[in-house]
Amino acid sequence: MRRGTTALDGAVALIILLLIVQVWLLSATLDAYLAGHTDAALPGAICSGLIFVATAGLYWFAHHIDHWC
């Protein structure tokens, strides 16, 4: 039980960390777009997609944590 809670805490902490990076990424891409620099849009979208996949993976882990802990 305690191991499960610790793992869940870790997953939540990682997701929050990833979200902070994603917020920064979104604001930086938007700022670049509004300044007329469209080149940053594709790398920004790819990185944001990867972060979303990682977050979804951690979400899946959090919902199947009982199988491991």
Place this chain on the structure above:
Amino acid sequence: MARLGSKAPVARNRESLWKDEFSVFEEHERFVNRRQLTKFLTLTSAGMFVGNLWILVKSWLRRGETFPHMTIARAAEIQVGGVKLFRYPNPKEQCLLVRIGENDYAAYSQKCTHLSCAVYYSREDNQLICPCHNGRFSIRDGAVIQGPPTRALPRVVLAREGDRIIATAMSEKLES
């Protein structure tokens, strides 16, 4: 008073009914709440990813954007230090043309990049000034000199044909 007193047992019953329907052990409640939090955070992440995709689509659409060529003034129409207002590239976008030298013209969108107030040209300071928050832009390239705006003013690309001054495009990038 009697009516108020009679409500208390109902509230207790509701709570117990909730406990019956969701048979979660008290020690597991924290577990469930954190799972709900991860769900919410993942949805937030999906929302931000959609935001990035939206920017990507808008960027692709912007690349194919074309601007009309439009005569905005005659060369002799404005005195040195004078200003002419015009609308470009569509009737909703107000711009201003400034004659900054004998043969030197500059045109920018009049919309401040901070909160969209209309900027004006100050001949004394030779700058474009936003009266709302005292943002100042360079007349040479539209770059921010001071104030809250963080981006340069969108510049109207000009061409000259005889005595006609023609707007050919909009550029949001600073000239290097």
